[in-house]
Amino acid sequence: MPKKNAFYAQSGGVTAVINASACGVIETAREHRAHIGKVYAGRNGIIGALREELIDTSKESRKAIHGLLSTPSGAFGSCRHKMKSLEENRAEYERLIEVFEAHDIGYFFYNGGGDSADTCLKVSQLSESMGYPIQAIHVPKTIDNDLPLTDNCPGFGSVAKYVAVSTREAALDVASMCETSTKVFILEVMGRHAGWIAAAAGLAAQKEGDAPHIILFPEIAFNREKFLAKVKRTVKKYGYCVVVASEGAQYKDGTFLSESGLRDAFGHAQLGGLAPNLAQMVKDEFGYKYHWAVADYLQRAARHIASQTDVDQAYAVGKAAVEMAVAGKNAVMPCIVRSAGKRYNWSIGEAPLDKVANVEKMMPRNFISRDGFNITDAARTYLEPLIQGEAYPAYRHGMPQYVELKNTLVPKRLKRRFKV
Incomplete structure (x- = not known):
């Protein structure tokens, strides 16, 4: 079976560590060249897929991609574009599949909160019915810490x-x-x-x-x-x-x-x-x-004052997302599992997207x-x-040094343009 390319996008409000998840996705995908071809990133999130504005991350050096670990914001751009239900706007989902098929994309990694989990789930379902199956893996991210089935949320x-x-x-x-x-x-x-x-x-x-x-x-x-x-x-x-x-x-x-x-x-x-x-x-x-x-x-x-634990977990969910895709998983989200006991330990688990999408986790009353x-x-x-832990970026002349990517766009293959 020929290998497929991957698409990664950042969604919603960015965080100090969302780029660490991007780093985890891209570095791990590069380690699995037998299964995954190129990793394309959406310019300004999911809008990049709808407009067929795909960034070729293979144009970035290993050093630049690794530098995302200590760079805040969204390196590829994010957006607050909510995909409506299939009944309300099926055309948007069909456009995604059209773009994915045109660029031989078989893996979809969507880095965001509850709304992006819902989009991931719908893409997985629709692509199957359209005869071009996409393995859609949600990469958790939200500063609000309100995603269910994960101990906490990167960011x-x-x-x-x-x-x-x-x-x-x-x-x-x-x-x-x-x-x-x-x-x-x-x-x-x-x-x-x-x-x-x-x-x-x-x-x-x-x-x-x-x-x-x-x-x-x-x-x-x-x-x-x-x-x-x-x-x-x-x-x-x-x-x-x-x-x-x-x-x-x-x-x-x-x-x-x-x-x-x-x-x-x-x-x-x-x-x-x-x-x-x-x-x-x-x-x-x-x-x-x-x-x-x-x-x-x-x-x-x-x-500049990020938690080392947060950086480690953000990278880990990005890495796990790729490993889950390579293992044939679909419509799932890597989650953080806290071990029992007084000493804090964590590992990566797996949550089904139909249990994650559109569900908010509130503060328990016994926490207040x-x-x-x-x-x-x-x-x-x-x-x-x-x-816990300090993850200071490198400093030069008293200022933190952050990576700025080239973000080279892939040539468009579709004649039809899509208005977002």
Whole structure:
């Protein structure tokens, strides 16, 4: 049986370590030349396949590909293009198969979250019915840490480390000035429906009274009176109060505190302005001087402080995806399995995509303190191993050195163009 080429694409918001997964895919595919021909990457994610804009990764040196291990963002470009259901837009899926067939692609590695897992599953199913079977393997990635059937998600550990460190450093700043200046500091972090990133801030605390004093989770309905009372008690007791708020904080009826009324490309409510809203709430009630910050892209781009565990796991799922494809697997996702016992160990397992797609994993209630404002020891036990180890990139003239690929496009073979 003649060997087929592979297609790899990055989806959704990028992370500090998604390129480590790309490195794992490409390096491992090069080791399996008897089964896999070239690895093509989608220019700007799945849009690259629909537009037939395929990057030939064989044009990149071994050194450049290995350099992806320490380079943040998406080396080939990503996108927020949600593939609709087969019933709604069968043409897009048929276009993918058309492009794959034109370039002799038999393997599809899609690196992303829940939506990309769903796309992977549908491509696997449709390609079979169209007579051109594609082995579709999902490579997990999301800073939100909300994919099911995996202990954690590559990308999360590094964000968790960044948020925990930033919370501790900002808290020291506020504590040193609280006598005559700022009383309340609010840090807004990502996390629409699941509070994993906000929870990671809890790792900043080492003893009673350490920040963060309040964490707001999407899983716990926001109560204005309880929140303000907690702020007042904290300022009275410690002189200042540090709040870490998940952007998805919401009222009991499900309305986001920061909902703008707009929608993003995935149809999700556009969020923004939570931190200043909370700060104004505190100002109006108590008159405290405040400062706020939004971690935004900084938290997911911070490769300079990435977790070594996260880098290792991101590479491992990329490597495993190729090995699963070579072994004949289809419609599966390599997942991270935590071993039992006090010492942290992990291995790679396998999850079926029909159990992964469109399922969100929320924070367990036993990870959140009884009052709903902090994490428990169980959460700390889960989170701490994921931020372990430093994976600093090489520095030159005081700045980290990152790889920039050539991203040479493959000549198009189809006459028909496809509008996305």
